[in-house]
Amino acid sequence: MDYKKLGFKAGLEIHQQIDSSKLFCSCPSALREDEPDFTIKRELRAVPGEHGEIDVAAFYEQLKGKHFIYEGYDKNSCLVELDEEPPHAINQEALRIALTVAKMMHCDISDEMQVMRKTVVDGSNTSGFQRTVLIGRNGWIKVNGKKIGINYLILEEDAARRTAEDAKSVTYRLDRLGIPMLEIVTAPDMKTAEEVKETAKVIGMLLRSTGKMRRGIGTIRQDVNVSIKGHSRVEMKGVQDLRVMIRYIEKEVERQVKTKGKEEPHVRNVKPDFSSKFLRPLPGAARMYPETDIPLVRPDLKGIKLPELIDEKVKRFEKWGLGKDLALLIAGSEKAGLFEELVKKHKKIKAGFIAETLTGTLLELKREYKIEEVSEDDLRKVFDYLSEGKIHKDIILSVLVDMGKGQFDVKKYEGLSTEDLHKEILKVIEENKGAPFGAMMGKAMARLKGKASGEQVAQMLKELLKGHAGK
Amino acid sequence: MNIRAGDRVKLKTEKEEIEGVLMPSSEADVVVVKLDNGYNIGINKNKIKNMKMVEKHKEKEIKKKTIKEKTGLPTITILHMGGTIASKVDYATGAVKPKFTPSELLELFPELGEIANIKSRLVGNLLSGNMRFSHYNLMAKEIEKAVKEGVDGIIVTHGTDTLHYTSAALAFALEDLGVPVILVGSQRSSDRGSSDASMNLICAAQFVVKSNFAGVAMCMHKSMDDKFCGILPATKTRKFHSSRRDTFKVINAKPWAEVSKKGEIKWLDKSYDKKDKKKKLSLKLFKDLKIGILKAHPNMFVEEIKAYSSFDGIILEGTGLGHFPVLEYDKLTAEHTKILKEIEKLAKKMPMVMTSQTIYGRVDMNVYAYGRELLKAGVLGNYADMTAETAFVKLAWLLSNKMDVKENISKSLRREINERIESKEDFLE
Numbered sequence: 001m002d003y004k005k006l007g008f009k010a011g012l013e014i015h016q017q018i019d020s021s022k023l024f025c026s027c028p029s030a031l032r033e034d035e036p037d038f039t040i041k042r043e044l045r046a047v048p049g050e051h052g053e054i055d056v057a058a059f060y061e062q063l064k065g066k067h068f069i070y071e072g073y074d075k076n077s078c079l080v081e082l083d084e085e086p087p088h089a090i091n092q093e094a095l096r097i098a099l100t101v102a103k104m105m106h107c108d109i110s111d112e113m114q115v116m117r118k119t120v121v122d123g124s125n126t127s128g129f130q131r132t133v134l135i136g137r138n139g140w141i142k143v144n145g146k147k148i149g150i151n152y153l154i155l156e157e158d159a160a161r162r163t164a165e166d167a168k169s170v171t172y173r174l175d176r177l178g179i180p181m182l183e184i185v186t187a188p189d190m191k192t193a194e195e196v197k198e199t200a201k202v203i204g205m206l207l208r209s210t211g212k213m214r215r216g217i218g219t220i221r222q223d224v225n226v227s228i229k230g231h232s233r234v235e236m237k238g239v240q241d242l243r244v245m246i247r248y249i250e251k252e253v254e255r256q257v258k259t260k261g262k263e264e265p266h267v268r269n270v271k272p273d274f275s276s277k278f279l280r281p282l283p284g285a286a287r288m289y290p291e292t293d294i295p296l297v298r299p300d301l302k303g304i305k306l307p308e309l310i311d312e313k314v315k316r317f318e319k320w321g322l323g324k325d326l327a328l329l330i331a332g333s334e335k336a337g338l339f340e341e342l343v344k345k346h347k348k349i350k351a352g353f354i355a356e357t358l359t360g361t362l363l364e365l366k367r368e369y370k371i372e373e374v375s376e377d378d379l380r381k382v383f384d385y386l387s388e389g390k391i392h393k394d395i396i397l398s399v400l401v402d403m404g405k406g407q408f409d410v411k412k413y414e415g416l417s418t419e420d421l422h423k424e425i426l427k428v429i430e431e432n433k434g435a436p437f438g439a440m441m442g443k444a445m446a447r448l449k450g451k452a453s454g455e456q457v458a459q460m461l462k463e464l465l466k467g468h469a470g471k
Numbered sequence: 472m473n474i475r476a477g478d479r480v481k482l483k484t485e486k487e488e489i490e491g492v493l494m495p496s497s498e499a500d501v502v503v504v505k506l507d508n509g510y511n512i513g514i515n516k517n518k519i520k521n522m523k524m525v526e527k528h529k530e531k532e533i534k535k536k537t538i539k540e541k542t543g544l545p546t547i548t549i550l551h552m553g554g555t556i557a558s559k560v561d562y563a564t565g566a567v568k569p570k571f572t573p574s575e576l577l578e579l580f581p582e583l584g585e586i587a588n589i590k591s592r593l594v595g596n597l598l599s600g601n602m603r604f605s606h607y608n609l610m611a612k613e614i615e616k617a618v619k620e621g622v623d624g625i626i627v628t629h630g631t632d633t634l635h636y637t638s639a640a641l642a643f644a645l646e647d648l649g650v651p652v653i654l655v656g657s658q659r660s661s662d663r664g665s666s667d668a669s670m671n672l673i674c675a676a677q678f679v680v681k682s683n684f685a686g687v688a689m690c691m692h693k694s695m696d697d698k699f700c701g702i703l704p705a706t707k708t709r710k711f712h713s714s715r716r717d718t719f720k721v722i723n724a725k726p727w728a729e730v731s732k733k734g735e736i737k738w739l740d741k742s743y744d745k746k747d748k749k750k751k752l753s754l755k756l757f758k759d760l761k762i763g764i765l766k767a768h769p770n771m772f773v774e775e776i777k778a779y780s781s782f783d784g785i786i787l788e789g790t791g792l793g794h795f796p797v798l799e800y801d802k803l804t805a806e807h808t809k810i811l812k813e814i815e816k817l818a819k820k821m822p823m824v825m826t827s828q829t830i831y832g833r834v835d836m837n838v839y840a841y842g843r844e845l846l847k848a849g850v851l852g853n854y855a856d857m858t859a860e861t862a863f864v865k866l867a868w869l870l871s872n873k874m875d876v877k878e879n880i881s882k883s884l885r886r887e888i889n890e891r892i893e894s895k896e897d898f899l900e
Contacts, residue, residue, distance in 0.1 A: 041696040044664040048578070049562045067697070083665045084658075084695060085714040108487060112501050112513025119560075121664050128664020134510035138487070152508065288509035289565035289662070296498060296513055 001253060003192055007229025008253060010196045011188035015158075015181050015221040016207050017214040020094045022178035023157045024087035024131060024294075025080040029179040029214065031161075036071035036173065040082065043067045044128050046121045049287065066167075068123040070160065072174035081160075081177045083126040086293040090115065090133070094180035095297070097212045098135045098155040099304050101182060104206055105150045107136025113297040119287040123170050124159035126177065131291055132156035135299075141206065143199045149187030156181055161218075179214070182207070188225065193249040196224060197242055204242075208332055209309045224249060231256045232265040235282060239270055247274050320351040330355040335362075338376050346387045353393060354383070361397060371404030378403045385410060392453045421452055425460050437465070477528030477564055480504065483520045490525065494565060505565065531563075540588045545623035545680050547587040549576065549672075550613050552606070552637075553597045554630040554656040556668040567662040569596065580669055582732070586676045590622065599630025599637070599656075604757035604867060607640040611754050614645060614652055618752050624651040624679030626672065631656040631718065634689060635709050639864040642687040642705035642885040644757065649750025651679050653702070654689040658716050667692050667716045670732055674700035677734040683746040684727065692716040693729055699737075701726040706861045706887035709830065720899075722831055723856050723892050758871040764788060764863055766828060767795045773809040776817065784822045784870055786863045787850065793825040793834035797848075798841045811844060818849035822876040824866055825852040826859040831898055833889075855881045855888045 021028055072081065079085035102109050117129040132154055139150035158179040160172035184203060190196045200222060207213050213220075222240045226249060227233045234256065239248050251274045265282040310331050317327035320343060330339050335358040342358075343351045358379070365371045382399055385391045390410055391399055402408040428444045435443075444457050474480060476495040481488060482502070491504040494511055501513040502522075557570040557579045570579060571593040577584045594613050595606065610627060617625050629637055634656050641652060653675040657668035675690035687705040694717050703719055703726050712718040729737040763779045766788040779785050789795050796804070797811035817823060825834050825845065833856040836842030846853060852862065862880075865887060869876050881888065 041698055042665065043670070043697045045666075045669055047558075047560060047662060047664055049560055079714065082695060084716060110512040111515040111518065112498070112503070114503065114511040114513060116510055117663070118509070119664070126665055127659070128666075132510075134506070134508075134512060137506075137512075152510075154510075287560075287562050289560050289562060289567065290494075290511060292567075296501065296503075 001250075001257075003253070006253065006257070008191060009188040009227050010190040010193070010249065011225040012184070012186045012190070012196060012199055012203070013223040013225065013235070014184045014200070014203055015223075016184070017158060017219040018094050018097050018180040018182060019212050019214045020091055020097065020180060022081075023091050023094055023155070023180040024089075024178060025078050026088070027076055027078050027081065027178060030076060031175050031218070032073055032076065034073075037074045039069055039071045039171075041067060041069055041169075042123075042126065044121055044123055047119065047128070066123075066165075067169050069164075069169050069171040070126060070174055071163065071171060077174040077177065081126060081174045087131060087291070090294065090297055091180060094155065095299065096304065097210060098153065098180075098182055099299055099301060100210055100212075100306065101184075101207065102136030102139065102153045103301075103304055104209075104306055104309075105136065105139035105141055105153060105184075107139030107150060107153050109136050109299060109301065110134070111298070113299060115291040115294045115297065116288040117291045118156075120159070123172060124162070124177075125157075126160065126174070130156060130159065131294075132183075132288070133297065141199075141202055143195065143202045146189075146195075148189045148195075148199050148202075150184060151187050152183070152185040154183040154185070156183060188227075193246040193253075196249060197245045200242055200245065205310050205332075209307050209313075211307065211334070211336075226252050226256070228253060228256050230261040231259070232261070232263060233282065234263075234265070235267045236276060237267055237269050237279065244274070248276070252276065317351070317355070322352050322355055326352065326355050326359070329359050333359060335359070338379060342380070342383050346383050349383065349386060349393075357382075357396060357400075361400065364397065365400055365404060369401050369404065371401065374400055374404050378408075394453050421448070421456070421460055422464070424448055425457070425464050429461075429464060437461070440465075474522065474524050475528065478524050479526040479528075480522055481525050482514070482522040484514060484518045485520065489514065492528075492563065509562075511565065541584070545587045546590060546621075547624050547626060547676055547679055548590040548592065548617040548620070548622045549573075549626045549628065550610065550617070551591070551593045552595050552610055552627055552629045553599055554628050554634075555596070555661055556628040556655060556657060556672055558661045560662050567660070580672060582673050583676055586673070586680055586734075587623070590617075590620075597630070599633040602633055602637065604640075604759055604871075607637060607644060608756045610637070611641060611644045611756060614641070615752055615754055618648075618650060621748065622650070623748075624653065626675050626679065627652060627654045628672075629654050629656050631658055631691075631710060635719070635858075636860050636864055638687055638689050638705035638708065639861045639885075639887070640757065640868070642887075643865060643868040644755055645687065646753045646755050647750050648687065648744075648752055649685050649747040651682075651684050651746070652687045653679060654687070654705075656689075656691065658692075658714060658718060667697075670697050671700055673732050674730040677732070678702055678728070678730045678736065681734050682728070682736055685744045685746045685750075688727060689719060690730070691719045693726075699729040699731050702728045702730060704886060706865075706885050707858070709858050709860060722858055723833075723889050724886075755868065755872045757867055760784065760867055760870055762786065762863055762867045762870075764859055769796075771796050771810060772806060773813050776810060776813040780817065780820075782821060784824070784866045784876075785817070786859050786866060787823055787825045787852075788828040788859045789825050789834075789845075790828060792832075792838055792842060793827050793836050793845070793852070794839060794841050795845060796841070797844050811848065814845070814850065815848040822866060822870070822880070823850045824862050824876075824880055825850050826855075826857055826862045828859070830858060832856065833892065851877060851880045853881060856892060857887050861887050 113133050115131055115133045118132050119129050135155050136153035140147045158176050158181045160174050160177040163173045164171035224236045224239045225233050239245050248270050267279045268276040269279045270276045313331035314327045339358055342354050432440050432443055476493050478493050480493045481490045491506045494503040494505050496503040500516050503511050503513050505511050551571050555569040557576055558567050560567055573589045573591045614625055634654055638654050655671045655675045657666055659666045661668040671690055689703045690700050693699045693701040703721055707724040708719050708721050710718050711720045725739045727740050761782040762784045763782050764786045767790050796807045799807050827834055834852055836846045836853050869879055
């Protein structure tokens, strides 16, 4: 299909949760799956506008006539989420992060920002509206050398999440309600499906470069707006997976060609088989009015420092001898800072080994030994011991396992003297007369594990065998 | 060039050109503009190079709807005194506009149309903390008008902050009331879909129509759920939480009933006055008297008592069973004798009525020495269990109507005093 001929236009809308406490209260931003502490029953009404405009999307929702059940946890939701207390002042940390991203995307930032109420009547906000504030406008990013416009950068609260539904009610869990989110709306500057994917990649990298975004499933949501000439805009919801994004877009273009433009602008849910289903009509112009419980926000831009982009970090790490994949892995991880610190301190240890330890080895610790965390201080100690020659890099996995279990004792790992090593290896030779070298190495390493490096043992074994053979 | 809020404007700063609708701004040095995407932004005035009008604001016509009265339905008059129970948002300007006419109320609460024929009058729209005794008289007169029109009940919309003062005031002022007068407020603004206004109003209407209750009461959420509203006694209720929907709780008594939007009524106390439209209502209004409320606390000074010397009456919020620091204990408490002398002096000039700052429980100044001193000094209110707010209203009312305070203050005239307080496992429940 010739996308240019078709007049293909696409834009991205990305929602990314910020790693801070909630936007308008001090509750922690965390999702939970255990049994909720309380439930509350509520009804919501659609509030018509002054001029009788009943928003199409809102009306559609109200028709279903269901009531809402909100379930929550005492530690994660306070009276603000329950719509039983006015919102607190905007979370300064979340605001700072939003301003940082706005600057990274070259946006215009207003002198004063007003938090708005955006009417929402599907029950996902207990108050019947979402609090949202415009942070940046008219920005741009470069994607493979081309400028892609960033129309808006918005800071807003995430909604409650649907956990159940039946004929009479919809149940929402309040843990997610209030988590701060960045909404990035690009201009419809993308002219191919590939360009959409690349843009999503770059935006993702920029956001992760702040080190302040929440990670995990559901922390980022992506919608792609697609239209061809003569067809109204269709918003495809939930296109997070970059690996299959192009296929979804292609399928939608095919679909739009078939329907020949006889549709209203609407939202579609994507399905695993690459088809999509009509979800609801696109709401009309955003129904927003000022959140008068919160005074105008005057952003302080003085303290804002732009972080180094992950892409830049990767280039630096490659210069230190890391392969591209390992560089990308460590640069995008939470251990990037520690990595740099250790490389600078331990000039004699290979940067690649440090990176591998902080990524692959820690992952192995999780998978094989069920050790979730080793503290940064413990990691620093390990490399100190390594530099001092107190432990050997071959046995670093065992050291980390012990540290993870809280059982580390450096004495256990101090290298044996040559004499002691001698004695042990001789014992192995005696006990395994006639065994092949490989088998003896195995037995020797099992016995001497952690006390000498494989090279040492192999060398000594060879020498002693020679000497022994001579006997 | 006369540019006003609501006009579409284009303004130029050094960096850019911004177009949108001019909004009213709460800050003098900031211009607020609504962009086409709906968001408002603020620009420092000193950064604006020029601003020109793109299009003048046109007041869009609001189609007026006429409602047909249903035959066979009872009639309720809604008197608006504040506590905006109904509003619409003008998305073009972001303004929230309160709505008072019957047709607007029926548009926003179509359920009302199934319950009763609605008359509606705007009496005032004040923040309830601003109310004065004259406003109680205003409300009482409007209620009298409605009663004379033969309506089946009256709903008064009111701010929640002092709703309990007004409910007590109306209970006293409306003597021989033969129909229900239900006060309704909302803790969440009515421009939002989650507002408690709609349920409070509809439950009040259901209660008026489906029960034979007469008298003043308030109708507010029973819990944080949208399940039931409580019909709460006018003189035994108080606002207990600054923001929760279920902020109103009853003290030393029970709610009359619980009501749902569908009109189910669960009675908790059936000793109410029965509806009788033939009863002749008489108004006993308030004079603009000076009544103060003084709260006892550690480290008090005689000046605090003296401050009320020119008043017509004082309500004392004593500690515990009804105490003020009027006895000396050691060298440090010399001030207390001064306080006692001042109270003795004032008690000769004006009624001083004791209540307890514990809110729950009864006043009994016989038990401790300083209580007995207060009784000797002439402080009234012994054995009563009125809240300070209800006592305040009652004292003002007794004085306004030239009734003997000593004789009437500890007598229950509008169920404001309990002869008996029953035990409950959790008295706060």
